[in-house]
Amino acid sequence: MKLGKLWGALALVGLCAAAQAQTVKIGSTLALTGPLSATGAVHKVAGEIYVEELNKRGGLLGRKVEWVLKDDQSRPDLARTLYEQLITVDKVDLLIGPYATANIVAAVGVAQRYNKIIWHHTAGVPSLLKYDMQFPTGGLPADPEVSLPELVFDAVAHAPKPPKTVAIVTSKFPSVHFISVGARDVAKKRGLQEVTFLEWEFGNRDYGAIAARVKEANPDFLFIGAIGVEGLLLVDALRKIDYTPPIHFHMFPAPGPLAKAPAGQHALALTTFEQHPPFTNNPVAASFVKTFNDRAAKANLPDNQVELQAAGSFATWQTIEAAVNGANSIDDKALAAWLKKHPVDTIIGTLRWETPSNYMPGARLYKVKQLQDGKWLVVWPPEFAAPGAKLLAP
């Protein structure tokens, strides 16, 4: 009798081990707490939706997918430790990078040490990433400091009254600062007069004096290198001193709060996806939008629209699925070799990894959107503009 129980227990352990071996474990961290957690929450919801749908389709290579997700608390040092854990303790098969440049750089360093492939959606400084098995999936160009300002200045050049002067003000948050400094050169080459250039530390609390300086400079175009709510705090401070810039651009804003604030009206920003045609003409995108709106609301996120962040996350998972199916393998080197040769269609467009840094050449997947009556609408380039939308500059 006792021997029978022992055999039963051993069989159960064996079954559990077999089930474990039959899952594909994908490991990542996200900023679920800390200063970047507002965006981390968006990536979490998007990833959960994808894994659920993927498993309904049968998973990867006939194996269920398990997403091992850890909280890096928005800290690169912790991200580094957690990626070590994911590889050595959790023994994940594949890796996705965390959110934001500094944490991604930390994670890629660990992946490189263990010769693991890693996909990432939001690293804003390509020159920091030299590892040949890191694959950016957010659509960022290889030269964001040139291509992205070019795109923005192209857009505002088509405003009803194209700007002649520009004020470039920026947070010292690494990626946005780097792109804003590049914008100075682009503006100069285009003959725009720079009336002021200001920098502040990420986490700045008082925008009153900065606003007063912008008002005094009175630019035709205010280029704000900001992330999260920094840009909103600045335009709010401008509004308090009765000044509205004719055109204002925010690099990577928290879209929800800006959309609800009166000072945010007509703000421009970068995006790769908005939930309107032509983006939602893709049935996969339309289905994701519907599910995400619902899930984000249930997750108590005040802004439940799909835009740059959620779409970038979704595109990452699409890339992994395409690569695993294409290479018919979860071997790191086989996947990397396949990706170097094959573009992948995602909801943000076709991703390619053909430059030495694996980043996209040019800002092909980026667009400029504008807040119009509380809604974000793509206004540039025209072929991606929301039906009937064009850049407004009152």
Add this chain to the structure above:
Amino acid sequence: MPSVGLLAQSLASGVFIGALYGLLGLGLSLAWGLLGQINLAHFALAFLGAYLTYQLSLAGLDPLVTLAFIVPAFFAFGAALHWVFARFAVSAFNSLLITFGLTVIIEAGIQWIWSADFRRLESHYGDVRYRLGALYLPLPELITLVLAVALSLALWAALRYTDFGKALRASAEDPAIAQAFGVNASALALLLSGISAALAGVAGLCIALSYTLAPSQIYAWVGVVFAVVMLGGLGSALGPLVAGIIIGVSEALTAAFTAPSWAPVVSFSLLIALLLLRPEKF
């Protein structure tokens, strides 16, 4: 050459942010100086107050009216917290560690209820601003200034001229002698801890009126407000306001006339200078 308008607007901006520093530092300073309680959770309480203001305003209450609920609730919480500290004879250093833990718990609670995403109170106060020549004075910041000045003065007067204040100061200076003269130090300590937490609730209203909220922003204020408390003098009611305005104006003028990224250096430079020049104050 910067204009007079820029100078005046920057000065006003510095006074406004300084008033908020002062208001945040007021409760912290009193609890630290008079009770020996270094309450890091003061910042978390202020943000909890901000989120409650946001939530109650969504339910239709005027943001200022929310104080009628938040102040008594926070007072009770502060008194209860001190009762626990007194019950377990928590030292000043241990209070720092315990309240740091409490901060993490409150932050997690805020994130659980309101998520990590940004929340923003859109109130009718936000649209109001007054013009004084070339100077613009926004109403939310004026409310902060008025509250900070009124509460600092009221507490200064209470500590200086009332029996309650005199007893409190006597307890802080020599509890044994104060008790020998019939001062009920325990009751006074509960009262002061309650007042300190209630002040965090008031600061929360001011934060909600002017800022976009996210749980992690709790920590953004810790450094500068600690500098304000140290500069203002522990246990002082007027000191934090004065120190806050000095730091706020210094930061604003730095941002207006040099690179704004230099502004955060100001508060700690002032603190270091004071520690070197007047170490006897500490």
